[in-house]
Amino acid sequence: MARHKFTTIRIRASQSGRIMTEPRSKSEELSETAKTYLRELYISIVYGRHKDIINKYVIKGNMVEEEGITLLSRYRGEYLQKNSEVLMNDFISGTPDIFTGPAILQAETITDIKCSWDIFSFFKSKTEKLDQGYYWQLQSYMDLTGAGVAYLCYCLVNTPPPLIESEKRKLLWMTNITGDELRQEALAVIEKNCTFDDIPINERINLIEVPRNQEDIDRLHDRVLLCRKWMNENFE
Numbered sequence: 001m002a003r004h005k006f007t008t009i010r011i012r013a014s015q016s017g018r019i020m021t022e023p024r025s026k027s028e029e030l031s032e033t034a035k036t037y038l039r040e041l042y043i044s045i046v047y048g049r050h051k052d053i054i055n056k057y058v059i060k061g062n063m064v065e066e067e068g069i070t071l072l073s074r075y076r077g078e079y080l081q082k083n084s085e086v087l088m089n090d091f092i093s094g095t096p097d098i099f100t101g102p103a104i105l106q107a108e109t110i111t112d113i114k115c116s117w118d119i120f121s122f123f124k125s126k127t128e129k130l131d132q133g134y135y136w137q138l139q140s141y142m143d144l145t146g147a148g149v150a151y152l153c154y155c156l157v158n159t160p161p162p163l164i165e166s167e168k169r170k171l172l173w174m175t176n177i178t179g180d181e182l183r184q185e186a187l188a189v190i191e192k193n194c195t196f197d198d199i200p201i202n203e204r205i206n207l208i209e210v211p212r213n214q215e216d217i218d219r220l221h222d223r224v225l226l227c228r229k230w231m232n233e234n235f236e
Contacts (some may be wrong), residue, residue, distance in 0.1 A: 001196040006231040011096025011224050013140035017133030019223050029226050034084070038227055042235050057117045060163055068113040068155035069098065075205045083133065087144040091224040107145035112138060115155045118193055118212060125154040125206050139220065142212045149211055156204035159194035205226075 011019055018037040023030060023088045031037075066082065074082040085104055086095050101108040112134070116122035130152065139149035159167075167190050172183070196204060 005160075006228050006235070007233065009045075009224075009228050010088055010091060010093045011041075011140075011227065013092055013096075013137050013144065016092065016140045016220060017122070017131075017136035019227055020132070020136050020220060029030060030230055034223075034227065035230070038231055056163060056166070060117055060159055061115045063160050063163070064115045064155075064157045065113055067157040068115045068153070071155050071157055071201060072098075072111070072113065072153055072205060075201050085126045089144060090220045092140045094137075094140055094144055098147060099145060099147065101147070102112060104145055107147040109149045109151065110141045110145055110147045111137070111151040111153050112141065113153050113155060115157055117159075119156060119196065119199075120208065122154055122156045122204075123227055124209075125186075130210070136216075136220065138210045139213060139216050143220070147212065149209060152208040152210060154206040154208075156196050156199065158196060164191060164194045 015037055017099070019030070019034040021031040021033040021195040023032070023034075044050045069080055069082055080098050083099055083104060084098055086093065087104065088094075096104070096107075098110065098111040099107040099112045114125075116125065134152050139151060141147070142150050168187050171186060171190060
């Protein structure tokens with residue numbers, strides 16, 4: 001691939017947090033986390049291979065995203081629709097989930113949906129600091145849309161039946177439970193831990209507000225320029 005092509009590389013909003021991690025040494029411009037991402041980016045561009053991490057958390061998130069948007073719609077009392085338009089500027093590309101405003105490029109707010117695996121990870125989101133990867137993803141979306149406020153919305157929605165059945169099979173295989181009564185009790189626990197219709201909607205939504213920070217957005221742009229420079233120096 002020609003060297004000059006890297007002068008126009010854009011970073012995916014969902015990966016912006018990786019390039020914004022700080023290097024351990026002051027003599028380094030980019031962290032090892034950032035360099036790992038750039039190697040993956042190079043391979044995907046040049047060789048068409050993608051290092052996608054697939055696990056049950058990602059699978060559920062993809063399967064129930066629409067249910068999460070529906071849950072938020074019911075919570076807010078307004079109809080919300082998923083955005084499918086891919087946006088890009090000179091530095092970033094991405095697809096915000098939801099926006100408010102006359103048009104996506106005139107957005108007033110954007111919201112990103114995160115569907116928790118279970119009630120335990122959902123409540124963890126209520127007490128822990130905002131994940132920095134999500135912070136930079138939201139700043140990226142605000143950069144793309146012009147929005148002044150972003151929301152990270154954790155949703156607690158039912159696990160799809162195929163994933164519940166997979167969890168049941170996994171438990172039975174790993175534990176080799178004997179005794180019909182004990183077996184049914186164990187399977188009932190999994191079923192209950194994967195479904196949440198008995199919990200009020202307002203207790204299944206965790207909205208975290210993140211204001212636009214133009215200084216950080218400018219830092220993100222500068223970091224993208226450093227990434228391009230590093231790729232040009234290391235991949236001829």
